[in-house]
Amino acid sequence: MRQVLEGSQAVAFAVRLARAKVISAYPITPQTHIVEELAKFCADGSLDGRFICVESEHSAMATMIGAAAGGVRTFTASSSHGLAYMHEMLHWASAARLPIVMAEVNRALGPGWNLWLDQTDSLAQRDTGWIQLYCEDSQEAMDTTLQAYLLAETVNLPVMVVLDAFFLSHTFEPVDVPGQAAVDGFLPTFQPKFQLDPAAPCTLYPMAGPAVYMEMRQSLQAAMDRVPAVYARIQDDFAARFGRSYGVVEAFRCDDAEVVLVMAGTTASTCREMVQNLRAQGQRVGLLKLKLFRPFPAEAIHRCLKGVPKVAVVDRNNSAGAGGIFAQELKAALCNRQERPAIYSYVAGLGGRDITTGTLESIYWKTLEAAEPTQDSQWVDVHEELAKS
Amino acid sequence: MIEQFDGVELMDSGHVACPGCGGALALKLALRALGEKTVLVIPASCCAVFAGGFPQTALKVPVLHAGFATTAATASGVRAALDFRGERDTTVVGFAGDGGTFDIGLQALSAAAERGEDIIFICYDNEAYMNTGVQRSSATPYGTRTTTTPGSGWKLTGKKNIMEIMAAHGIPYAATASIAYPEDLMAKIRKAVSIRSGTRFLHVYASCPTGWGFPPQDAVKAARLAVQCNLFPLYEVVDGHRYTINSRGTDRIEAYLRMQTRFRHLEPANLIDIQVQVDEAWQRLRRKAKA
Numbered sequence: 001m002r003q004v005l006e007g008s009q010a011v012a013f014a015v016r017l018a019r020a021k022v023i024s025a026y027p028i029t030p031q032t033h034i035v036e037e038l039a040k041f042c043a044d045g046s047l048d049g050r051f052i053c054v055e056s057e058h059s060a061m062a063t064m065i066g067a068a069a070g071g072v073r074t075f076t077a078s079s080s081h082g083l084a085y086m087h088e089m090l091h092w093a094s095a096a097r098l099p100i101v102m103a104e105v106n107r108a109l110g111p112g113w114n115l116w117l118d119q120t121d122s123l124a125q126r127d128t129g130w131i132q133l134y135c136e137d138s139q140e141a142m143d144t145t146l147q148a149y150l151l152a153e154t155v156n157l158p159v160m161v162v163l164d165a166f167f168l169s170h171t172f173e174p175v176d177v178p179g180q181a182a183v184d185g186f187l188p189t190f191q192p193k194f195q196l197d198p199a200a201p202c203t204l205y206p207m208a209g210p211a212v213y214m215e216m217r218q219s220l221q222a223a224m225d226r227v228p229a230v231y232a233r234i235q236d237d238f239a240a241r242f243g244r245s246y247g248v249v250e251a252f253r254c255d256d257a258e259v260v261l262v263m264a265g266t267t268a269s270t271c272r273e274m275v276q277n278l279r280a281q282g283q284r285v286g287l288l289k290l291k292l293f294r295p296f297p298a299e300a301i302h303r304c305l306k307g308v309p310k311v312a313v314v315d316r317n318n319s320a321g322a323g324g325i326f327a328q329e330l331k332a333a334l335c336n337r338q339e340r341p342a343i344y345s346y347v348a349g350l351g352g353r354d355i356t357t358g359t360l361e362s363i364y365w366k367t368l369e370a371a372e373p374t375q376d377s378q379w380v381d382v383h384e385e386l387a388k389s
Numbered sequence: 390m391i392e393q394f395d396g397v398e399l400m401d402s403g404h405v406a407c408p409g410c411g412g413a414l415a416l417k418l419a420l421r422a423l424g425e426k427t428v429l430v431i432p433a434s435c436c437a438v439f440a441g442g443f444p445q446t447a448l449k450v451p452v453l454h455a456g457f458a459t460t461a462a463t464a465s466g467v468r469a470a471l472d473f474r475g476e477r478d479t480t481v482v483g484f485a486g487d488g489g490t491f492d493i494g495l496q497a498l499s500a501a502a503e504r505g506e507d508i509i510f511i512c513y514d515n516e517a518y519m520n521t522g523v524q525r526s527s528a529t530p531y532g533t534r535t536t537t538t539p540g541s542g543w544k545l546t547g548k549k550n551i552m553e554i555m556a557a558h559g560i561p562y563a564a565t566a567s568i569a570y571p572e573d574l575m576a577k578i579r580k581a582v583s584i585r586s587g588t589r590f591l592h593v594y595a596s597c598p599t600g601w602g603f604p605p606q607d608a609v610k611a612a613r614l615a616v617q618c619n620l621f622p623l624y625e626v627v628d629g630h631r632y633t634i635n636s637r638g639t640d641r642i643e644a645y646l647r648m649q650t651r652f653r654h655l656e657p658a659n660l661i662d663i664q665v666q667v668d669e670a671w672q673r674l675r676r677k678a679k680a
Contacts, residue, residue: 070470
């Protein structure tokens with residue numbers, strides 16, 4: 001059934017369709033609409049779940065860990081400072097191999113306080129062992145949340161479904177909401193591979209010394225390595241049932257492109273329009289949208305960029321001292337390949353600054369006309385006078 | 390004299406606690422009272438070590454090792470999951486040290502108590518971070534030398550009153566207990582189990598030969614002296630305001646302090662200060678209990 005939903009609602013509807021049992025969260029703008037909706041569902045009985053209002057994000061993730069180890073499906077949502085505060089428990093959740101699903105709304109970190117879109121918060125968690133899936137619109141947010149449960153429960157790793165602040169979390173769009181029976185067919189009842197059970201006592205996560213720790217982390221790596229193939233199967237099944245598929249990356253008009261712009265999130269929608277406009281003018285430009293970020297889909301990216309001479313990575317994030325994070329990842333993924341494009345790195349749209357089709361078009365022209373890439377990221381649309389002061 | 394225990398021992402002797410560890414004794418006694426239908430949540434603490442490293446364990450109940458600050462939050466999640474699985478008769482118990490209760494775990498504990506989570510939280514209090522090498526916590530009493538309150542910088546502030554903090558939440562049951570009084574400790578845990586709603590809190594005095602500086606065979610003696618001099622009175626608080634005192638000490642504090650190297654530096658004037666503090670706290674408690 002098609003409904004007009006906010007991106008936040010699309011996630012909440014998906015969590016209800018997934019029949020999550022324990023939901024725990026701490027409010028932070030712009031994540032609040034997701035958890036308010038779920039609190040309502042638990043209160044009105046449309047979701048047979050318990051909403052636990054904790055006092056911090058650190059406790060929210062700890063509660064998820066307790067509930068998931070207790071053998072039920074879980075959900076939380078956070079953003080920015082909240083996600084950063086959760087950081088310790090993100091490591092715990094993944095190494096505990098618990099299939100927790102979290103929605104993370106990309107928001108800038110202070111100081112100064114800033115509520116708006118910036119991807120540095122989620123990307124700063126790239127080493128925590130969480131699968132990360134980025135979404136472009138409300139439909140994708142709903143579908144990705146449903147897929148996230150199946151993916152998490154198949155490989156026993158937690159999944160972060162990432163949404164842009166406001167541009168996605170607070171924007172209403174028509175969404176095809178699948179029926180409960182169809183979702184139940186796609187996502188069966190959770191069968192935990194292990195759980196706390198007095199009838200079969202076991203100790204979870206005891207001290208692990210040098211003789212065993214490394215193998216534990218290697219098995220986490222192995223689980224991550226399985227993700228691209230497992231996620232492809234899940235997406236195929238989803239497509240057969242619901243008619244929609246996203247891939248781990250999406251190449252849009254990349255054939256014969258001279259310059260391909262690479263990005264994640266809602267900026268990809270703006271870029272599609274820019275690509276259409278420039279293609280109509282005869283420019284050979286394409287878009288590569290990143291959906292899966294952890295594990296980083298190096299193979300798929302390499303395949304999509306075959307024969308492309310120049311790539312412009314548009315990062316709505318920055319790792320101070322190293323530059324745009326997607327660009328770093330792309331460089332690392334391609335550096336040992338015989339055939340690889342020149343990689344141009346642009347930092348743009350931090351802290352909610354708009355990225356318009358004009359912004360992206362200027363990035364295209366700049367890349368096309370450059371003789372070779374700069375080593376550092378180039379900052380786009382900055383007020384030079386303000387930056388110097 | 391401890392009564393003969395003929396139930397199932399849920400903690401084996403193969404644990405790796407220091408000789409004379411009060412925390413290990415507290416857990417052994419607690420598990421006798423808790424029984425098999427128990428899930429333990431253990432944060433970073435001595436217990437996280439002495440329960441056994443992978444692939445061994447000394448415990449015969451399900452155990453979830455948890456992040457340091459998270460005992461009460463993790464236990465809340467386990468409780469919610471067990472409720473959905475129909476495991477209503479299983480008790481979820483957090484077993485944390487004083488650091489994981491008074492300091493880093495306090496925020497999550499306060500929140501769980503305020504939400505009325507159906508969990509039991511046992512703090513085994515050895516009055517410092519023993520596992521990491523005897524650093525002071527907010528449970529470390531006035532006058533103590535630790536590795537972070539060394540030399541003439543011994544701790545000049547008092548111990549945080551965790552019982553009053555927990556009682557102020559209006560929780561159904563809060564009680565102090567001591568490894569030197571096992572019947573009392575086990576009876577209080579059975580009582581906490583039987584309540585089956587809201588957060589129940591036990592503050593268990595768990596002496597530490599390694600950190601306090603006395604021979605391992607004196608662990609129970611140290612804990613008993615603390616009760617006998619009213620430094621650690623045994624009492625219960627029901628619904629946050631109904632106090633019952635279960636001990637009545639008559640000794641002065643010297644014997645207790647003088648048996649431990651952590652207090653060896655104290656001058657006679659310091660002992661008088663501490664005696665005054667103990668007497669005042671005891672009188673305050675008596676007034677609350679109208680005893």
